[in-house]
Amino acid sequence: MLETIWFLLWGILWALYFMLDGFDLGLGTLMPFLGKNDTERRIIYNTMGPFWDGNEVWLITAGGVTFAAFPGTYAVLFSAFYSPLMIILFALIIRAAAFEFRGKLPGRAWRSLWDGCLALGSFVPALLFGVAFANIFRGIPIDGEGVYQGSLFTLLNLYSLLGGLLFLLLFLVHGALWLAVKSEGILQQRAIRYAKSLWLLLVIVAVLFLAHTWFETDLYHNYRLIPALFLIPLCAVLALLLVRAYLSQKTCVKAWFASCLVIICVTLFGVMGLYPNMLISSMNPAYNLTAFNAASSPGTLKIMLVVALIFVPIVILYQGWVYLLFRHKVHTEDLQSDEAY
């Protein structure tokens, strides 16, 4: 029971991480295309300014919770995905530096350098998180000792690349919508235009991915057992349609919230299909890591549950307050402040 609760919490933490960091990863990737001059680019940076750091902590928490609640999964997953994870980490590092350093010097070359770092540092994690999760759904060659028997290229297959593309597009739409919410004028128009085109691509890739999932994974198994679970993907589809409908009405805030729902439901669709597995071995189902064989002791799970149930709601409250506090559109005069990016 404790293990199942933690499995759900684990899935929810990842979903929240993707929902929150998703928009700044997506917008970071789009920044060079959406911002045509330095002022526009600075506006884009500052729409993410007060949020990206707090969002990234959800990744650290998702990682920390995997370590605490499912050390078996943490150990095998992170060492099997050694190279992609390292690439993600370096991407996140240059990206954070880009936020903080870009505006500190006026030179054009300096700013272009960090613009490149922001775009690359946002694009790579967006893509690789999708690749990683698709591989988790599909299974990777893990032996009985939890040792990964493949290479970096084992992880790059058609299905996982499709998963990467799906995540990337989810985040790109999410990011374009965020800019549409936080900006006005030409920049907002451009963001809406991008969101519309990317939305179409997202729909195509999502259909392809779901179809592929049928053949490549056992994710639908749980759904056949409990058909009520189909509400989750159904909710994802409806939310995705809502995104487009709100976009047509130019009600960007609603479109962004619908996009949040899409990301949450897509992540939960995968997680619920995976249960009770956390990492599937393509060598032998007996080697699968599950919520039960990879979990910490009941004592630790209980302590962590108390901590999580107290502090995660508090975190959500104060982060929500910060989102409200900085909900205003970013204007050129906001760029005058000393601390603006």
Added chain:
Amino acid sequence: MDVLFLSRLQFAVATYFHFLFVPLTLGLSLLIAIMQSLHLRTGNEEYRAMAKFWGKLFLINFVIGVVTGITLEFQFGTNWSRYSRYVGDIFGPLLAIEATVAFFLESTFIAVWAFGWKRLSARVHTLSIWLVAIASNISALWILIANSWMQSPVGFVVKKGRPVLNDLVAVVTQPYAILTILHTLAAAYVVTAFFVMGISAYHILRKQHGSFFLRSFRMGLILGLISSLFVLAEGHMHAAMLAGAQPAKMAALETHWETSTYAPVYILALPDQENARNSIQIGAIPGALSVLAFHTPSAEVKGLRDIPAGERPPVAAVFFSFRLMITLGLLFALLTIVAWFRRNKLESSPWLLRILLYAIPFPYVTCALGWTVTELGRQPWIVYGLMKTGDAVSPVAASQVGTSLVAFILVYSLLGIAAFGLMARSARQGPQRTPVPVHSGKEA
């Protein structure tokens, strides 16, 4: 080169680099919170300008500290997966608690601090700075509790060959953890104090910005005096605790080979690990090590020869790092005492100001030496007495670790140059004289 060596090197690179940014985050946040509170209380605009100026340096430093911290958490999984599996039940929760309880608070309110100057009442804004300061110190506390558990594992029972948590309170409140927290926080405040005094000294020497840097200097000096004296006193308790918790490390600190009463400290010694002796030892102070370890000269101190050769730490590295750390620590205390007596005559003490300016890097070096003593002194164990470092490493290819290590060195070097370069530039520029005008109209 094997995976173990490369992974250790990589973890060392990542930790040393991370800890170039942590101390300032811990100490400077507190000083800035105090500055801003003084502004709130006195209405003196200079305090506000101080909070702004030091805040600018703080933010550059902060972001690098954050991102280099993420790589450390993830490296337990990528490079030390066998360790992670083995200790996950105890070590994992400590990291997870750190993230949920402290790191969220720190990373969320740093944004309120940076972007909230005009959007919040002065009171709430000041509170957000305090929250960052408190949260980053609490964050350090949990990480140090986790590290202390590796040094001195408590509060567990072994089930199915793995330690399982049975007493979280024991893990959190053990003396090893408490002393480590005090030691590390005090050392971080020394770094901060010398940073603030050094940069202030630069401007006082140039006779610019008037009272701004005299005031800053004074705040740095008070922090420096208290923390550098405290760290000496605490360091003594620390050594005494080590004698009980980690006799091998204790013996390595003073390259002590033979178990003996009236154990001496040598003024000059050169350890010879292979032959389990000192090739040179000059100027014995009889009983000094016994006093250090057990507060009485007749106490018996275990020598390294009574520890199996395979369980001895690399003595020379630990010994020399320890010596240098102590020497520097004493110098910091001496310098702050001298500065205290010259505090009203700073402008006529250019020699002191110059020394303090060039002293900025040394507390950083001292922190690195301290971590070297702590971590190398625990070897060959990763969890003292429970698991050896050699059994902890991930089953990954050496080529993978080699590649990521090269990437770490490259990326971190460039990042370090950029960060310290930007900080030096901002520091030299000094405070903004006039507040940046706020335009209401549109601007290109």
